[in-house]
Amino acid sequence: MAPRPTIxxxxxxxMGAPIAANILAAGFPTTVWNRTPDKAAALLEHGxxxxxxxxDLAQTADIVLTSLADPAAVERVYFAxxxxxxxxxxxxxxxxxxxxxxxxxxxxxxxxxxxxxAFLDAPVAGSIPAATSGQLGIMAGGDRAAFDRCAEVFSxxxxxxxxxxxxxxxxxMKLVANGILAVLVQAVAEGVALGEKAGLAxxxxxxVLNASSAAAPVVAAxxxxxxxxxxxxxxFTLGLMQKDLWLVLSLANELQAPMPATSVAHDMVLAANxxxxxxxxxxxxxxxxxELAGTREP
Ligand SMILES: NC(=O)c1ccc[n+]([C@@H]2O[C@H](COP(=O)([O-])OP(=O)(O)OC[C@H]3O[C@@H](n4cnc5c(N)ncnc54)[C@H](OP(=O)(O)O)[C@@H]3O)[C@@H](O)[C@H]2O)c1
Numbered sequence: 001m002a003p004r005p006t007i008x009x010x011x012x013x014x015m016g017a018p019i020a021a022n023i024l025a026a027g028f029p030t031t032v033w034n035r036t037p038d039k040a041a042a043l044l045e046h047g048x049x050x051x052x053x054x055x056d057l058a059q060t061a062d063i064v065l066t067s068l069a070d071p072a073a074v075e076r077v078y079f080a081x082x083x084x085x086x087x088x089x090x091x092x093x094x095x096x097x098x099x100x101x102x103x104x105x106x107x108x109x110x111x112x113x114x115x116x117x118a119f120l121d122a123p124v125a126g127s128i129p130a131a132t133s134g135q136l137g138i139m140a141g142g143d144r145a146a147f148d149r150c151a152e153v154f155s156x157x158x159x160x161x162x163x164x165x166x167x168x169x170x171x172x173m174k175l176v177a178n179g180i181l182a183v184l185v186q187a188v189a190e191g192v193a194l195g196e197k198a199g200l201a202x203x204x205x206x207x208v209l210n211a212s213s214a215a216a217p218v219v220a221a222x223x224x225x226x227x228x229x230x231x232x233x234x235x236f237t238l239g240l241m242q243k244d245l246w247l248v249l250s251l252a253n254e255l256q257a258p259m260p261a262t263s264v265a266h267d268m269v270l271a272a273n274x275x276x277x278x279x280x281x282x283x284x285x286x287x288x289x290x291e292l293a294g295t296r297e298p
């Protein structure tokens with residue numbers, strides 16, 4: 001049997017840490033790096049190795065996974081002098097699980113290819129519970145052969161991996177999906193605020209919604225947080241959702257594809273963050289709508 005590929009993982013945040021735990025549990029030799037080293041402690045106890053830089057990580061790994069907050073973090077981890085691109089082994093595969101821009105994905109893929117490595121943009125569907133239970137959906141773009149070589153790794157962290165086309169295709173699909181998600185949650189947030197102001201109980205609104213044709217997994221998942229106004233701990237923060245919606249609208253602008261509902265959803269997330277809510281779960285846009293409707297004190 002061929003030896004298992006060695007895996008490097010950079011970015012041990014809310015998503016990266018449980019993803020790394022599943023890679024380790026599946027028996028892959030695993031090395032990790034994170035900007036804040038403390039977050040690696042539990043993984044090191046379970047047998048992961050540590051490196052001091054992303055470049056050192058790249059030198060240990062056949063396949064490198066990254067899960068990073070935003071474009072600035074991706075820029076640093078891939079393109080800094082001690083980053084992945086400068087140190088990736090020829091034949092290695094770099095896989096970015098972060099939500100990012102298709103342009104950045106193409107830029108990384110070109111740079112990786114120059115050094116003889118491959119790159120997949122492979123953002124994920126599903127939040128912390130799916131990352132923890134290994135049930136993510138993986139949306140990949142890039143080299144098909146590299147995607148096929150990652151099958152075993154993807155099945156350790158996800159329930160489905162979709163190959164969508166050349167570099168940037170995975171990033172594009174994720175932006176399509178998150179734009180829709182944000183619009184959906186914005187619609188729920190303002191509907192709930194209206195219902196509450198008219199005298200309905202929040203719990204009753206969700207009981208009826210979840211049994212109606214407007215039911216959706218995200219509506220069910222966020223019902224308790226919205227009804228209890230309990231937005232911590234966040235699974236996916238309003239700060240990250242603002243980043244994602246900006247990427248969606250930038251792509252829409254570049255391609256001249258109007259997205260009126262997404263533009264409003266972006267502005268409401270921006271307003272929520274401007275009033276101090278960026279660390280809360282993204283469903284806290286409902287809190288903002290309640291404040292605006294006057295059903296809750298700001
Ligand atoms: N949370 C979700 O539900 C969810 C779902 C699907 C996709 N995503 C996407 O997955 C990615 C990670 O999300 P998350 O929720 O895990 O975020 P998170 O908990 O905020 O973790 C972000 C990670 O990025 C690192 N980072 C931030 N700035 C950096 C920099 N300048 N240089 C190096 N590393 C940096 C952080 O390091 P430190 O530990 O040092 O801060 C941390 O490891 C994001 O792109 C997000 O959009 C999230």
